[in-house]
Amino acid sequence: MKVGIPAEIFPDELRVAATPKTVKRLQKQGFEVYIQHNAGIKANFSDKDFEEAGAKIVKTAAEIYGQSDIVLKVKEPTVPEVDLMHEGLVLLSYLWPAQNQALLEKLAGKKVNAVAMDAIPRISRAQKMDVLSSMANIAGYRAVIEGSYHFGRFLNGQITAAGKVEPAKVLVIGAGVAGLAAIGAANSLGAIVRAFDTRKEVAEQIESMGAQFLTVEINEDGATASGYSKEMSKEFIEAEMALFKQQAAEVDIIITTAQIPGKPAPKLILDYHVAAMKPGSVIVDLAASSGGNCVLTKPGEVYTTDNGVTIVGKLSQLPSQASQLYGNNLCHLLDDMGKAEKFKIDMQDAVVSRAMVTHDGKINWPPQPLPVSTAVPKVSAAVTAENEKASEAQKVKKQATSMAIRLTLIGLLLLLLGQFAPAEFMQHFTVFVLSVFIGWQVIWNVSHSLHTPLMAVTNAISGIIIVGGLLQTTDDFSNPMTILASLAIMVASINIVGGFVVTRRMLNMFKK
Numbered sequence: 252m253k254v255g256i257p258a259e260i261f262p263d264e265l266r267v268a269a270t271p272k273t274v275k276r277l278q279k280q281g282f283e284v285y286i287q288h289n290a291g292i293k294a295n296f297s298d299k300d301f302e303e304a305g306a307k308i309v310k311t312a313a314e315i316y317g318q319s320d321i322v323l324k325v326k327e328p329t330v331p332e333v334d335l336m337h338e339g340l341v342l343l344s345y346l347w348p349a350q351n352q353a354l355l356e357k358l359a360g361k362k363v364n365a366v367a368m369d370a371i372p373r374i375s376r377a378q379k380m381d382v383l384s385s386m387a388n389i390a391g392y393r394a395v396i397e398g399s400y401h402f403g404r405f406l407n408g409q410i411t412a413a414g415k416v417e418p419a420k421v422l423v424i425g426a427g428v429a430g431l432a433a434i435g436a437a438n439s440l441g442a443i444v445r446a447f448d449t450r451k452e453v454a455e456q457i458e459s460m461g462a463q464f465l466t467v468e469i470n471e472d473g474a475t476a477s478g479y480s481k482e483m484s485k486e487f488i489e490a491e492m493a494l495f496k497q498q499a500a501e502v503d504i505i506i507t508t509a510q511i512p513g514k515p516a517p518k519l520i521l522d523y524h525v526a527a528m529k530p531g532s533v534i535v536d537l538a539a540s541s542g543g544n545c546v547l548t549k550p551g552e553v554y555t556t557d558n559g560v561t562i563v564g565k566l567s568q569l570p571s572q573a574s575q576l577y578g579n580n581l582c583h584l585l586d587d588m589g590k591a592e593k594f595k596i597d598m599q600d601a602v603v604s605r606a607m608v609t610h611d612g613k614i615n616w617p618p619q620p621l622p623v624s625t626a627v628p629k630v631s632a633a634v635t636a637e638n639e640k641a642s643e644a645q646k647v648k649k650q651a652t653s654m655a656i657r658l659t660l661i662g663l664l665l666l667l668l669g670q671f672a673p674a675e676f677m678q679h680f681t682v683f684v685l686s687v688f689i690g691w692q693v694i695w696n697v698s699h700s701l702h703t704p705l706m707a708v709t710n711a712i713s714g715i716i717i718v719g720g721l722l723q724t725t726d727d728f729s730n731p732m733t734i735l736a737s738l739a740i741m742v743a744s745i746n747i748v749g750g751f752v753v754t755r756r757m758l759n760m761f762k763k
Contacts (some may be wrong), residue, residue, distance in 0.1 A: 252591045254282040255319030257312045258290035260428040261326050263551070265293040265570035268323035271304035273578030279304050285309050285319060316340070321559030323581050325353060338362040341596070343581055345369050345382070348608045348616045349513025355616060358648060359609040367608045368580065369512070377602045384428045384742040391432025393566045395421070398504045399440065401533045401553070407441020418443050422498050423462065424519055424544065425508035426453040429537055434460040434508050445498065454699070467494055487724040495520065506535045507544035515730045520545035530559030539564035597631060599718040605653035628727065710750045713743035
């Protein structure tokens with residue numbers, strides 16, 4: 252099968268759907284790879300790089316669309332590009348099906364089997380194909396870098412001979428992939444980071460990244476089964492706007508990431524929020540392409556307001572890195588579709604059936620909903636605590652019953668043995684049984700504070716061996732009992748020391 256990669260015709264699109272590395276991977280999957288002349292030049296990949304990777308260079312897009320079985324693209328195709336496609340062609344590209352009904356009709360009319368890479372469902376199995384997450388990760392990082400550039404001062408606090416520099420304060424609105432990437436980048440640069448999200452479930456993620464989670468005093472959760480936020484109540488939005496006004500007056504950089512597929516970006520930063528910000532502050536609007544989260548954002552532009560606030564509505568794409576990640580996403584999807592040898596469009600597959608927006612001349616959009624998480628019935632804390640208490644009591648009762656049965660059986664066995672065994676044997680055997688019982692209780696009650704549980708148990712056993720060995724040693728080193736006891740002490744000591752050494756190494760792994 253032949254895979255073709257055309258050049259992107261939009262002037263502001265710097266990415267390409269394949270890199271020399273992904274070309275090699277496509278060949279390992281069994282595909283012949285064709286790429287249009289200078290398709291990767293904006294992403295710093297020359298034709299020579301692709302030829303050395305094994306791709307064949309062709310001059311025109313018409314050759315790519317005409318001879319390929321599968322076409323890999325970044326941006327959605329234009330009408331002239333669709334006209335070049337042939338029946339049965341498989342297209343993998345951004346398509347934005349919710350906004351491009353006319354494009355879907357055109358593709359269906361040409362009987363092109365089109366996969367919208369932006370419609371990959373967000374389920375665990377499809378994470379490796381999720382282009383939205385891949386690109387959002389880059390965007391979040393880049394938002395901090397460009398925000399820092401326009402801010403024009405240090406992000407981290409410093410104490411120098413010339414004076415003290417206060418750390419910058421960064422507010423990230425939305426804790427999806429882009430938001431978390433922005434939190435991580437800002438925190439690593441030394442800024443004081445705060446983050447807001449309507450979904451309460453992301454609080455732990457935000458705090459684990461080193462940011463302060465901001466919320467409002469209204470018990471309402473914005474989480475949905477799709478993984479995106481839902482529209483909140485009027486009371487919640489009013490409280491949210493008040494919180495943003497307070498934060499706008501305090502922070503130096505605001506990064507907004509809130510987007511909903513198929514809909515205009517929600518307006519979160521209003522004109523009075525911008526008016527409250529200090530001169531020199533920066534707003535980086537990652538939702539600029541879908542209208543912007545800030546009412547004053549100008550998509551594709553960077554400008555400064557009358558009160559000195561810089562609003563960034565355009566970010567660099569980091570085309571080389573973005574092309575590599577996007578190419579990896581495409582390769583993962585082709586892996587799932589059977590590679591070249593067993594390539595198949597399986598409309599029963601949960602991923603393919605929902606991303607394949609046109610198939611056999613029919614439009615397959617919107618797809619059947621696919622819940623990401625199942626609803627779990629909520630149980631009150633009191634009921635949960637009561638259930639746990641009852642379960643623990645039942646567990647203790649079972650353990651006590653089991654121990655009583657074991658002791659009874661051991662007692663009967665000793666009584667039976669005492670009827671026939673010599674008196675001296677019974678004396679030593681009783682001491683042995685009691686030693687085992689006491690040793691068991693000592694070992695299993697050892698605290699695991701400084702060890703793993705396994706290490707603690709082995710060290711406890713070794714400690715008992717050392718005590719027993721010391722009791723058996725005498726001044727006569729020719730006595731076999733003393734020799735054996737000394738060997739036991741030596742081996743057990745090595746085990747204990749080794750346990751502490753290994754534990755120390757394990758603890759050092761978690762130190763910065």
